[in-house]
Amino acid sequence: xxxxxxxxxxxxxxxxxxxxxxxxxxxxxxxxxxxxxxxxxxxxxxxxxxxxxxxxxxxxxxxxxxxxx
Amino acid sequence: xxxxxxxxxxxxxxxxxxxxxxxxxxxxxxxxxxxxxxxxxxxxxxxxxxxxxxxxxxxxxxxxxxxxxxxxxxxxxxxxxxxxxxxxxxxxxxxxxxxxxxxxxxxxxxxxxxxxxxxxxxxxxxxxxxxxxxxxxxxxxxxxxxxxxxxxxxxxxxxxxxxxxxxxxxxxxxxxxxxxxxxxxxxxxxxxxxxxxxxxxxxxxxxxxxxxxxxxxxxxxxxxxxxxxxxxxxxxxxxxxxxxxxxxxxxxxxxxxxxxxxxxxxxxxxxxxxxxxxxxxxxxxxxxxxxxxxxxxxxxxxxxxxxxxxxxxxxxxxxxxxxxxxxxxxxxxxxxxxxxxxxxxxxxxxxxxxxxxxxxxxxxxxxxxxxxxxxxxxxxxxxxxxxxxxxxxxxxxxxxxxxxxxxxxxxxxxxxxxxxxxxxxxxxxxxxxxxxxxxxxxxxxxxxxxxxxxxxxxxxxxxxxxxxxxxxxxxxxxxxxxxxxxxxxxxxxxxxxxxxxxxxxxxxxxxxxxxxxxxxxxxxxxxxxxxxxxxxx
Ligand SMILES: Cc1cc2nc3c(=O)[nH]c(=O)nc-3n(C[C@H](O)[C@H](O)[C@H](O)COP(=O)(O)OP(=O)(O)OC[C@H]3O[C@@H](n4cnc5c(N)ncnc54)[C@H](O)[C@@H]3O)c2cc1C
Numbered sequence: 001x002x003x004x005x006x007x008x009x010x011x012x013x014x015x016x017x018x019x020x021x022x023x024x025x026x027x028x029x030x031x032x033x034x035x036x037x038x039x040x041x042x043x044x045x046x047x048x049x050x051x052x053x054x055x056x057x058x059x060x061x062x063x064x065x066x067x068x069x
Numbered sequence: 070x071x072x073x074x075x076x077x078x079x080x081x082x083x084x085x086x087x088x089x090x091x092x093x094x095x096x097x098x099x100x101x102x103x104x105x106x107x108x109x110x111x112x113x114x115x116x117x118x119x120x121x122x123x124x125x126x127x128x129x130x131x132x133x134x135x136x137x138x139x140x141x142x143x144x145x146x147x148x149x150x151x152x153x154x155x156x157x158x159x160x161x162x163x164x165x166x167x168x169x170x171x172x173x174x175x176x177x178x179x180x181x182x183x184x185x186x187x188x189x190x191x192x193x194x195x196x197x198x199x200x201x202x203x204x205x206x207x208x209x210x211x212x213x214x215x216x217x218x219x220x221x222x223x224x225x226x227x228x229x230x231x232x233x234x235x236x237x238x239x240x241x242x243x244x245x246x247x248x249x250x251x252x253x254x255x256x257x258x259x260x261x262x263x264x265x266x267x268x269x270x271x272x273x274x275x276x277x278x279x280x281x282x283x284x285x286x287x288x289x290x291x292x293x294x295x296x297x298x299x300x301x302x303x304x305x306x307x308x309x310x311x312x313x314x315x316x317x318x319x320x321x322x323x324x325x326x327x328x329x330x331x332x333x334x335x336x337x338x339x340x341x342x343x344x345x346x347x348x349x350x351x352x353x354x355x356x357x358x359x360x361x362x363x364x365x366x367x368x369x370x371x372x373x374x375x376x377x378x379x380x381x382x383x384x385x386x387x388x389x390x391x392x393x394x395x396x397x398x399x400x401x402x403x404x405x406x407x408x409x410x411x412x413x414x415x416x417x418x419x420x421x422x423x424x425x426x427x428x429x430x431x432x433x434x435x436x437x438x439x440x441x442x443x444x445x446x447x448x449x450x451x452x453x454x455x456x457x458x459x460x461x462x463x464x465x466x467x468x469x470x471x472x473x474x475x476x477x478x479x480x481x482x483x484x485x486x487x488x489x490x491x492x493x494x495x496x497x498x499x500x501x502x503x504x505x506x507x508x509x510x511x512x513x514x515x516x517x518x519x520x521x522x523x524x525x526x527x528x529x530x531x532x533x534x535x536x537x538x539x540x541x542x543x544x545x546x547x548x549x550x551x552x553x554x555x556x557x558x559x560x561x562x563x564x565x566x567x568x569x570x571x572x573x574x575x576x577x578x579x580x581x582x583x584x585x586x587x588x589x590x591x592x593x594x595x596x597x598x599x600x601x602x603x604x605x606x
Contacts, residue, residue: 033452037459045469 004055072356074196077127078203081221081241092246095121096412098236099253100224100262103130104195105380105397106255107202111149112405114209114216115524118412121247122206123238127220129199132357133283136192136313137391141482141507142398143187148523148580151205152187155198159191160312165294167474169461171301175471176293179479184560185510186517190479192313194283195394227252227265229374251408252376255397260382266373272366273440275387276326277447280360282339284318286353296476298446298461302345307446307476310346317356320346323447330360363387365440367432371400371425379404384432389442389477392435399482400428406524406578410602415543420603423490431483438478445475482507485581489606492575492584492597497568508580509564514555521549522580526598528589531561533571535589541598546575577601 010016024032044053079102086093097113099106102124113120138155146152166176181189209216225244226237234252237244254262263270290310297308306323313319322342324333332338339358344351367384371377380397404424410416448454463470485491485505494504502509508529511518521527526546528535535548553562566572575583575597584597599605 033455034459034462037455038463041456041459041463041470041473042467 002049002052004052004059006059072196073200074129074131077220078129078200079124079218079220080127081219083240083242084217084219086247087240087242087245089245092235092248094233094248094250095119096250097121097253097408098123098234098247098249098251099255100124101255101257101380101382102126102199102203102218102220103255103257103380104135104198104202104394105382105401106253107199107206108145108149108398109253109255109379109401109404110216110218111151111202111205111209112401113408114206114214115149116405116409117215118409119215121217121219123219123222123224125221125223125239129203130195132281132359133194133196133313133317133319135195135198135388135391135394136311136319137395137479138191138193138198139391139395139480140181140185140187140189141480142395143191144507144510144519144580145398145402147187147520148402149205150208151201154201154204155193156187156191158197158201158314159193160292160314161188161191162292162294162312163189164291165296165476167461167464167476168295168297168300169458169465170299172465174461174465174474177471184512184558184564186512186519187510190391192311192319194313194317197314198394224256224262227262227376229266229376234375250375250412253404254376254378254382255380256382258381258385260378262376263368263378263382266376268368268373270366270368270385272364272385272436274364275362275443275447277443278324278326278328278330278333278360278362279388280322280324280333280339280342281358282320282322282343282355283313283357284320284343284353285316285356286318286351287316288318288347288351290318298457298476300346302342308346309476318353324360328360333360334358361388365436365443367429367436371428372421377404377408377421377424379428383428384435386435386439387443389446390435390439390479391477392439392480395480396431396435399431400424402579403428407603410544413543416602416604423488423603427485427488427490430485430488434483435480442475442477490577490583490601490603492600493586493593495569495572495585495587498572498585499564499567502565502574502582502585504582504584506582508574508576508582511556511560511564512558513551513561518551518561519580522576523578525578526583526601527574527576528594529565529572529574529576530589531565531572531574533573533588535573539591539594541595542602542604544598544602546594546598575601 097120099110099122102122110120110122163179167174179189223239225239228235233248236247292312295310309321311319371383379400386392407420448457460470460473488505491504529549531551537548539546573589574585577583583601
C-alpha cells in the first residue's frame with residue numbers, strides 16, 4: 001500500500017507557493033474559498049487512492065496520534 | 070372523470086367475524102393495504118397461509134407519492150405474479166440530466182446492464198402500483214387462495230397475549246375484536262400500532278419542505294430525469310422533473326424550512342412556480358399537489374413478540390433514491406417464507422430474529438445513502454455548500470467529480486453480509502453472488518433464471534449434477550440443472566462461476582443465496598439448509 005508522502009516532494013517550493021498565492025490575489029474571500037474547494041477536489045481525484053486520502057485528511061487535521069479517534 | 074385514487078376499491082362490508090361471540094382467530098393479520106401490506110399478504114396467500122388485511126381506508130394511495138420502482142422490487146413482483154402489468158404500464162428511462170444555476174452541468178446514462186429480464190427502473194404512480202396489487206389479490210381470491218381485504222377497518226387497540234395478538238377494530242358498524250397468531254404492521258410512517266405499543270422511532274429530522282406538483286401536460290420533454298441545483302426559478306433550492314405514465318409529470322420543488330404551507334399550496338402560487346420553471350405558455354392540469362417533509366429513522370427492532378413491522382412503519386428515508394417502497398418490498402420478501410416455515414412448525418420462532426438482522430442491515434444502508442443525498446442537495450453548513458458547489462462547477466468541465474454529484478443514489482438491493490443464515494462461500498466465485506446476495510438474473514435458453522426460482526428452496530447446479538428433489542427436516546428443495554453450453558453471452562459464467570469450473574448454489578425462497586460450493590454434497594447441503602432456516606448456528 002502506498003503511504004501518504006509527508007516528505008518534501010515539490011521541486012521549486014518557493015515558485016509553487018508564489019503561484020498558489022498569486023491565483024488568490026484578486027479573489028474575494030468567497031471566490032478563494034470556492035477555488036480552494038475545487039483545487040482540493042481535483043488533487044484528491046488525482047491521488048485517487050482512498051487510503052492515502054484518509055491519511056491526508058488525518059495529517060491535515062494536525063492531531064497527534066494519541067488524539068485520534 | 071374520477072381518478073382511480075378517488076374510487077373505493079375495497080369498500081367496507083360486514084364480516085361474519087363481527088357477529089362472533091368470541092374474537093375470531095386468524096393465523097396472520099396484516100394492518101395496512103399500502104404497497105407493503107398488500108405485497109406481504111399476497112406472498113403469504115400464495116403459500117396458502119390464510120391472511121386478512123385490514124385498512125381504515127378503502128382506496129389506493131391518494132395522489133401518486135412513490136413513482137420510481139427499481140429492478141429488484143420488480144423481480145419480487147414477478148415472484149408474486151404481478152410484475153407484468155407494472156412494467157407494461159410503467160415508463161422506462163435511462164437518461165438523467167443535472168443542472169446548476171442556469172447551466173446544464175452534465176448528463177448521465179444509468180447504463181443498465183444487459184442480461185436481465187427487468188429494467189433498472191420504471192416510473193409508475195403509486196396508485197397504479199397499489200391497484201395492480203389489489204387486482205392480484207382479486208385474482209388469488211378467484212383461485213380460492215385464503216386472502217381477505219377489509220376496508221373501513223381501523224385498528225383501535227392492540228394487546229399482546231401469551232399466544233396471540235388481540236386487536237380491537239373500529240368499523241362503521243361499531244368495534245369488534247380479532248385474534249391473530251401473528252400481526253404484520255404495515256401501517257405507514259405514522260404507524261398507530263407502533264405508537265400504541267410505545268415503541269421508539271428515532272432518527273434524524275431534516276429541516277426542509279418539498280412541494281410536489283404532479284401535472285398532466287402534453288410536453289415535448291424527453292423521458293429523462295432532470296434535476297436542478299440552485300436554478301434561477303427556485304433560488305438556493307433544488308427542483309426535479311420526471312415523467313410518469315399518462316403524461317403525468319412529477320415536479321418537485323425544494324422550499325426550505327420556514328414556509329407557509331397553506332400559502333404555498335394555493336393553486337395560484339403553484340401556477341407561478343410552474344410558469345417560472347416551464348415558461349409562461351405552459352398548459353397543464355394539476356393532478357395532485359402536496360408538501361412533504363421527511364426524516365431518516367428506524368425502529369430498534371423490527372419485531373416485538375408476535376407483532377412484526379414492515380415498510381414505512383419500521384423505517385423511513387428521504388424520497389431521494391426511491392428507497393421507501395422499494396425497500397419495504399424487500400422486507401416482505403424476507404419475511405414471507407420465514408413466517409410460513411414458523412407457522413408450519415418447520416423452523417423455530419427465533420428465525421424471525423434474522424428478519425431483524427437482515428432488514429435492519431438493509432434499512433441502515435438506505436438511511437446512510439439517503440442521508441448523504443440529502444446532505445448534498447441541502448448543504449448543512451457554509452463549507453459543505455462551498456464543496457457542493459465546487460463539485461458541480463468542476464463537473465461541468467471535467468468528468469472527475471461527476472460521480473460525487475448526488476441527487477439521489479437509486480435503490481439497489483443489499484447483500485446480507487454477516488447474516489446468521491449464511492452458509493459456506495467458495496473461493497474464486499463471483500463476489501456479487503456471494504452468500505447473502507440476491508440472485509442476479511441471467512438469460513436461459515428458454516426464459517430467465519429468476520422466473521425459475523422462488524417460493525421454495527432451490528439447488529441451482531451449473532455444469533454439475535444435483536438431485537431433482539430433496540427433503541431435509543421436512544423442508545423441500547428443488548434441483549435446477551443449468552449448463553453454460555447454452556450460455557452464448559457468458560452471463561451464467563460471469564455471474565455464477567467466475568474462476569470455478571462448476572457451481573452449486575443453495576437459494577432461499579426470497580432468491581437470496583444461502584451457500585455455494587463447487588459440487589453437490591448431501592451433508593453440506595443439509596447443514597446449510599438447517600442454518601438458513603435458523604435450526605442451527
Ligand atoms: C413524495 C414521495 C415520493 C416518494 N417516492 C418514492 C419512490 O419513488 N420510490 C419508492 O420506493 N418510495 C417512494 N416513496 C415512499 C413510499 O411512498 C412509501 O415508502 C410507501 O408508501 C410505504 O408503504 P407502506 O405500505 O409501508 O405504507 P403506506 O403506503 O403509508 O400505507 C399504510 C396503510 O396503513 C393504513 N393504516 C394506517 N393506520 C391504520 C389503522 N390504525 N388501521 C388500519 N389501517 C391503517 C393506511 O390507511 C395506509 O393504507 C415516496 C414517498 C413520498 C412521500
